[in-house]
Amino acid sequence: MSTVQDSDMQNQSTATPLDAANIPLTERLFDALQRAIVEGEIPQGSKISEPELARQHGVSRGSLREAMARLEVRKLVERKPNLGARVVTLSYEQLIEIFQLREALEGMAARLAAQNMTEIEIEELQKLLDQHGEQIAEQHGQAYFQKQGDLDFHYRIVQGSKNKQLIELLCNDLYHLLRMYRYQFGMRSKRSQQAYEEHQYLINAISARDPEMAELLMRQHIRSSRRNVEAVFLEKL
C-alpha cells in the first residue's frame, strides 16, 4: 500500500490543486502523527525512525523533523540527542498527575463558566445533557458514546470560561494526552449514571451563576472520576 510510485505526484506536478488547501505540509503531518500516536497506531514506547516515517508519509525528513519538534513540546514523543525519538510511555502515575491538573484547571474553568457563559450556551449545554440522559436510559450506556459525550460536556464548559489560555491549554495540550490514555487502556466508566447526575448539578450551579459552587462541583466530579480510574486499575493487578 502506498509504496514507491508516489514520488511523482507530489513533487512539482502542480496537479494537486485542492488537496492541501494551503495548509502547510508540516501542519498536516503534525496532525496525522498526533492522531496516530493518540490512537495507538504507532504504539507507545516505540522507536521512530525518521527516514522510514518520512518515506511512509511521502515527505522529506526536514518536514517530518519540524512536526516531531512540535510533538516533543506536546509531550507525545521524547527525543534524545543522536539516539532518536520514541513515543512516550504511559503510566499510572502520570495519569493520576493529569487528573490532578484537570481538577485544578477544569475547576477554574467551571468557576469562570458560571460567570461568563451566555444564557444560550447554558441552554444548549442542558440540551446536550438531556440527550445523554436519554441514551443512558435506552441502551445501557454504549461506552463509546458515553465517553464522547462526557468529553463534549467538559469541552463546552472549558469553552464557556472564555479564557483563551485555559482553552488552549486544556483543549490543545492535555486533551490529546487524555485521549491517548482512553484509547490505550480501555478505561470504560461504569459510572455513567452518577456522572450524568453530577453533570446536572454542575449545570444548575452555572445556571445560578454561582462560581464557587461550580468550581467545587467540578472538582468533586473529577475527583470521583479519578477514584473510579484508580479502582479500575487496582482490580486489574
Add this chain to the structure above:
Amino acid sequence: MSTVQDSDMQNQSTATPLDAANIPLTERLFDALQRAIVEGEIPQGSKISEPELARQHGVSRGSLREAMARLEVRKLVERKPNLGARVVTLSYEQLIEIFQLREALEGMAARLAAQNMTEIEIEELQKLLDQHGEQIAEQHGQAYFQKQGDLDFHYRIVQGSKNKQLIELLCNDLYHLLRMYRYQFGMRSKRSQQAYEEHQYLINAISARDPEMAELLMRQHIRSSRRNVEAVFLEKL
C-alpha cells in the same frame, strides 16, 4: 551593531571544540531565541525574517525553523502560512488570563506541596524566605531582587508538589510568558512587605501539612498579586 563581520567565527571553523557539548544546535538556538524574546531583545509583535535571523545566529534556515516550530507551540511566536512569523503581542487581557491559570495551578501545587514536600525542603524554603525578609528590612526592596526572590519562592513550591506534569507546565511553559510580561511592562510590586507576610503564612500551612489551607492561601496570594497588577495598569491609563 553586530552587523556583518560575524560570519566567519561560527560557520564551520571546527574551532569551537567545547562550545556545544553535544547539545543539538536547534536546542541551543531555541533557548537563545526564547531568552531574546522574553527579555524583549526581539521586540514584541515584530516580524521575524528566517533568512536574516538564521544568518545572525550563523545557522541554517532548517535548524532555525525547527526552533521556531517549538517557539510556536510555546506561544511565544505566531506563524501564518506563507506570511511568516511574528513575536506575540502581549496584552492586559492575556495577563489577567494568565493570573487565573496561575491561581488554579499554583493553588494545586501548594496543596500537593503540603502533602509531598520533605521536611528538609520546607526548612530550606523557610531559609530562603528569611533572606528575603532581611533584604526587605535593609534596602527598601531593590525591585529586581524582590522579583527574582518571589519567582524563586513560587518555583520551589511548584517543585515541592512532585507532580511532574504540573512542574513542566508551570516552569517550562507559563513561567516564560510570565517573565516576558515582567520584562516588557515594568511591573514592580510595591507590595513586597505584604507578599513577604503572605509567603510566611503559606510556609506555615505547608509546614503544618494542611493542604486545604495551603491551597487557599496560595490562591489568595496570587489574587492579591493580580489585583496589584490591575491597579498598576489602571493608573497607567
Add this chain to the structure above:
DNA sequence: TTTCACTAAAGTGTCGACACTTTAAGAAAT
C-alpha cells in the same frame, strides 16, 4: 499626480545531500 499593472526582490515551503554518531554484523583471536 494618482492609480493600476507588471516585474523584481525577498521570503516561505519543501527537498535532497553530506558529515558525524550510533548500532549491527561479521571476522579474528583466544
Add this chain to the structure above:
DNA sequence: ATTTCTTAAAGTGTCGACACTTTAGTGAAA
C-alpha cells in the same frame, strides 16, 4: 564457542538549493 575488534549499515544533525508566494518598487496610463 565466546569475546573482542573491525567495518558496514542505518540514523541523526545540519546545510544549501529550488519552486512557489508574497511584498515592494517602477513605470505606463488616465
